[in-house]
Amino acid sequence: MGLDEIDLIDGRNFVHGVPYHWFAELRREAPVYWHPEAVAPRGGFWAITRYDDCVQVNRDWEHYSSARRGSLFHEMDDDQLAQQQLMMVNMDPTMHTRYRRLVNKGFTPKMVRDLEQQIVGYADGIIDSVCERGTADFVEEISAELPLLVIAELLGVPQEDRRMVFDWSNRMIGSEDPEYQIPDTDPGEAAMQVYSYAEELASRRRLQPRQDLISVLLDAEVEGEKLNELELDLFFLLLIVAGNETTRNLMSGAMAAFFDHPDQWELLRRDRSLLPGAVEEMLRYVTPVMHFRRTATADLELHGQQIEEGDKIVFWHTSANRDESAFENPDTFDITRSPNNHIAFGGGGPHFCLGANLARMEIMVMFDRLLDRIPDIRLDGEVERLQSNFINGTKHIPIAFAPSAPVGGAPVPPRAR
Numbered sequence: 265m266g267l268d269e270i271d272l273i274d275g276r277n278f279v280h281g282v283p284y285h286w287f288a289e290l291r292r293e294a295p296v297y298w299h300p301e302a303v304a305p306r307g308g309f310w311a312i313t314r315y316d317d318c319v320q321v322n323r324d325w326e327h328y329s330s331a332r333r334g335s336l337f338h339e340m341d342d343d344q345l346a347q348q349q350l351m352m353v354n355m356d357p358t359m360h361t362r363y364r365r366l367v368n369k370g371f372t373p374k375m376v377r378d379l380e381q382q383i384v385g386y387a388d389g390i391i392d393s394v395c396e397r398g399t400a401d402f403v404e405e406i407s408a409e410l411p412l413l414v415i416a417e418l419l420g421v422p423q424e425d426r427r428m429v430f431d432w433s434n435r436m437i438g439s440e441d442p443e444y445q446i447p448d449t450d451p452g453e454a455a456m457q458v459y460s461y462a463e464e465l466a467s468r469r470r471l472q473p474r475q476d477l478i479s480v481l482l483d484a485e486v487e488g489e490k491l492n493e494l495e496l497d498l499f500f501l502l503l504i505v506a507g508n509e510t511t512r513n514l515m516s517g518a519m520a521a522f523f524d525h526p527d528q529w530e531l532l533r534r535d536r537s538l539l540p541g542a543v544e545e546m547l548r549y550v551t552p553v554m555h556f557r558r559t560a561t562a563d564l565e566l567h568g569q570q571i572e573e574g575d576k577i578v579f580w581h582t583s584a585n586r587d588e589s590a591f592e593n594p595d596t597f598d599i600t601r602s603p604n605n606h607i608a609f610g611g612g613g614p615h616f617c618l619g620a621n622l623a624r625m626e627i628m629v630m631f632d633r634l635l636d637r638i639p640d641i642r643l644d645g646e647v648e649r650l651q652s653n654f655i656n657g658t659k660h661i662p663i664a665f666a667p668s669a670p671v672g673g674a675p676v677p678p679r680a681r
């Protein structure tokens with residue numbers, strides 16, 4: 265196969281599974297590969313696929329900027345970019361450091377520990393809502409629910425509104441996938457709806473502050489100035505998208521991996537002390553966020569390739585986490601793997617995932633409850649994957665299991681459609 269057959273842009277190439285064979289070939293043959301893309305500056309981007317290089321690009325923010333052209337794959341015009349640059353994920357230090365400080369205190373290990381009992385209650389409530397039936401759609405009814413309930417709780421979104429949040433984030437992230445598109449609407453419209461929702465919520469909190477992140481952000485100041493309306497809206501949008509899609513798709517992808525590897529499920533069921541390590545392996549093996557983008561701030565050289573200032577750089581966590589030079593038998597799903605220095609949350613630079621502690625807790629709790637309550641869970645149809653080159657996503661996983669009685673978990677309010 266020639267490298268010119270590789271197309272990492274078209275989401276349809278990810279719909280039957282991540283094209284790991286392409287990434288393996290790139291790591292071997294062209295670890296810094298000039299991938300054509302008509303709309304990109306200079307007609308292409310550099311695809312970075314080896315573990316060590318992805319870590320370097322992540323950490324060296326001075327040469328690989330998130331701010332210059334944003335951190336998402338798609339190209340933006342200057343107006344869009346100016347708006348996106350108000351979002352922390354599209355900033356560089358020191359501006360980034362100031363914004364990150366605002367929300368850091370909402371995501372400390374202590375704050376996550378304080379949420380643990382609530383997360384357990386929600387996980388049980390979610391399983392309660394399906395356990396008597398003996399069948400469910402794992403994605404819609406289980407893995408999507410927990411992150412939604414938790415992020416709604418953190419942000420102060422009334423739980424009844426979380427269906428809207430689910431739809432908006434689907435439409436923004438899955439905008440390429442026909443199932444999540446609404447005919448004749450633009451994904452940008454979903455963002456506009458999020459902004460007006462955030463403003464409405466903010467005006468309620470201005471009158472009646474609470475212990476939620478929206479109230480914290482309303483009070484927050486950067487260099488003596490309060491966040492303006494747009495900055496607040498963008499924070500809200502970043503948190504709902506980042507907090508939802510990622511964790512949901514991790515749980516769904518991991519469940520699918522367990523269906524392919526029933527021995528690993530059995531191992532975990534018998535020995536729950538393996539759970540923390542198993543969560544790390546789920547993160548490595550699934551890698552829900554497949555890439556992020558940077559822009560070169562200077563002329564650089566990497567593996568003999570001349571990168572020009574302004575070039576688009578896309579580094580692939582999904583490839584780094586399967587790099588044979590960093591992991592033994594990287595394509596094997598092994599919940600006892602140790603060490604496991606995956607970069608599913610980023611390679612350790614300034615943008616390292618803000619929600620990593622929270623996500624780990626949600627995943628751990630959900631699998632612990634599933635293993636206890638529906639240990640005989642099995643695939644009952646076909647796994648339907650998302651069409652996207654960004655999120656390693658799953659839309660539906662029909663499951664079946666022996667019906668059982670609810671245990672009285674936290675009531676899960678219905679999601680108004």
Ligand code: HEM
Pocket residue numbers: 330335352353354364415502503506507508510511514551552553556581607608609610614615616617618619620622623
């Ligand atoms: C399995 C779950 C998750 C995965 C795999 C994941 C992955 C990532 C990655 C790779 C980045 C780096 C972005 C970059 O390099 O530009 C990131 C950043 C971020 N994540 Fe997560 N994430 C997860 C869960 C969450 C959750 C639950 C939240 C919040 C509730 C969250 C909030 C954020 C935010 C706000 C950023 C931007 C941080 C910054 O720019 O400083 N993430 N995440």
